[in-house]
Amino acid sequence: xxxxxxxxxxxxxxxxxxxxxxxxxxxxxxxxxxxxxxxxxxxxxxxxxxxxxxxxxxxxxxxxxxxxxxxxxxxxxxxxxxxxxxxxxxxxxxxxxxxxxxxxxxxxxxxxxxxxxxxxxxxxxxxxxxxxxxxxxxxxxxxxxxxxxxxxxxx
Numbered sequence: 001x002x003x004x005x006x007x008x009x010x011x012x013x014x015x016x017x018x019x020x021x022x023x024x025x026x027x028x029x030x031x032x033x034x035x036x037x038x039x040x041x042x043x044x045x046x047x048x049x050x051x052x053x054x055x056x057x058x059x060x061x062x063x064x065x066x067x068x069x070x071x072x073x074x075x076x077x078x079x080x081x082x083x084x085x086x087x088x089x090x091x092x093x094x095x096x097x098x099x100x101x102x103x104x105x106x107x108x109x110x111x112x113x114x115x116x117x118x119x120x121x122x123x124x125x126x127x128x129x130x131x132x133x134x135x136x137x138x139x140x141x142x143x144x145x146x147x148x149x150x151x152x153x154x155x
Contacts, residue, residue: 004151009129015122016045022117023094029127030083030092037135038083038127040096045123049073050100052112065144069115075100076107077123079114084135084149093137093147 012033016025029035054070079098086093096114101107137147 002151004133006130007132009131011129012127014125014127016119016125018119018121020119022047022114022119022123025119026094027092035083035127035129036085036092037130039130040079040081040083040094040125040127043077043079043081043096043098043123043125045077045125046120047075047077047100047117047123048120050075050077050098050117051115052098052100052110053115054110054112065146070110072100072102072110074103074120075110076103077101077114077117081114082135082149083127083130084137086137088138095137095147095149 010033012029014026014029016022049071050073051069051071053066053068055066055068056070059066077098077100079096081094081096083092083094085091097112098114099109099111101109133151136150136152138150139145139147
């Protein structure tokens, strides 16, 4: 286990509008407001399409991370996540998980890591900035190149 005390800064309410790409809008928001680290305690809204980590069928190596994805359409989501600085690419690296109900399938659910999506109507979220320590997400080769949250200097 790893833990650290954090100091928070500004808090924002963000509405991402119909037709916008979720991660493009979130990245633009972070650049515009100078957010390099933070957390999203909750997000709610609709997606016309979303890409989630997933696989149909048995996993050959369930102990390894899954890099495959599925695409789902017309869904309602509830989620949250963290924002950490990606020094290698000079941008924020979001880590967002959602639970999504697929409207056309009696709201059958999917829960997974969000890889991308297009907003339907609106998606609303709260972003709370973390000002210290720096949060980064370097890839760890010994753990299949999974990017892990790290506390400390962003450089």
